[in-house]
Amino acid sequence: MAGTLAEHQRRVTRCRACPRLVAWREQVARERRAAYRDEVYWGRPVPGFGDPAARVLLAGLAPAAHGANRTGRIFTGDRSGDFLFAALHRTGFANQPTSVALDDGLALEDCWITAIVRCAPPANKPTPTERDTCLPWTVAELDLLPRVRTIVCLGGFGWDGTLRLLAARGIPTPRPRPRFGHGVVADVGPYRLLGCFHPSQQNTFTGRLTPAMLDAVLVRARELADG
Numbered sequence: 001m002a003g004t005l006a007e008h009q010r011r012v013t014r015c016r017a018c019p020r021l022v023a024w025r026e027q028v029a030r031e032r033r034a035a036y037r038d039e040v041y042w043g044r045p046v047p048g049f050g051d052p053a054a055r056v057l058l059a060g061l062a063p064a065a066h067g068a069n070r071t072g073r074i075f076t077g078d079r080s081g082d083f084l085f086a087a088l089h090r091t092g093f094a095n096q097p098t099s100v101a102l103d104d105g106l107a108l109e110d111c112w113i114t115a116i117v118r119c120a121p122p123a124n125k126p127t128p129t130e131r132d133t134c135l136p137w138t139v140a141e142l143d144l145l146p147r148v149r150t151i152v153c154l155g156g157f158g159w160d161g162t163l164r165l166l167a168a169r170g171i172p173t174p175r176p177r178p179r180f181g182h183g184v185v186a187d188v189g190p191y192r193l194l195g196c197f198h199p200s201q202q203n204t205f206t207g208r209l210t211p212a213m214l215d216a217v218l219v220r221a222r223e224l225a226d227g
């Protein structure tokens with residue numbers, strides 16, 4: 001999967017490897033297109049995006065059915081993204097606090113955002129087989145992001161997926177296996193993993209993850225990348 005980051009992003013969007021995910025992402029797009037008449041409803045795999053020179057990588061779960069699966073950019077157009085991009089802006093990683101569409105002018109600095117699974121899964125739950133089938137995309141993506149040092153893992157799925165993807169790149173998981181926790185740091189080969197509760201509504205509406213907590217994680221991620 002050699003090539004440039006831009007080629008990688010294009011290739012990801014053509015993947016049809018997981019029949020259940022292909023069917024779901026396209027079904028949602030068909031059913032919802034009418035409600036978004038003025039937009040092109042994406043309905044395809046979603047590539048990562050951000051600053052190719054990023055030192056900080058954010059690893060999410062998967063596109064939301066009516067968020068990234070609609071807009072084509074990860075975390076864009078859903079409540080989790082609203083929460084995340086506001087924090088990225090407050091901490092200096094994003095040039096604007098909102099992200100609503102592919103062409104909204106958002107630019108990230110020193111940060112790249114990706115997802116462990118590239119297609120919106122039913123009930124937001126990819127199967128282990130779907131996760132593993134998707135991993136090579138992120139393995140290749142990380143190869144194309146040579147400055148990344150810190151990986152902020154959003155939720156347990158992001159944490160576990162990141163350990164798996166590093167293992168697939170030949171970086172063994174330390175023993176005992178580092179356990180996910182908010183604010184937990186684990187050194188895995190040349191990378192520092194930093195756990196963060198996922199900015200899902202389940203966490204943000206209940207106060208499990210507050211704006212201050214997310215800001216603190218992002219500031220810490222930059223400090224870790226600074227060494």
Ligand SMILES: O=c1cc[nH]c(=O)[nH]1
Pocket residue numbers: 060061062063064067068073074075076078080081115
């Ligand atoms: O991980 C996630 C969650 C919500 N929206 C996304 O785009 N990714």
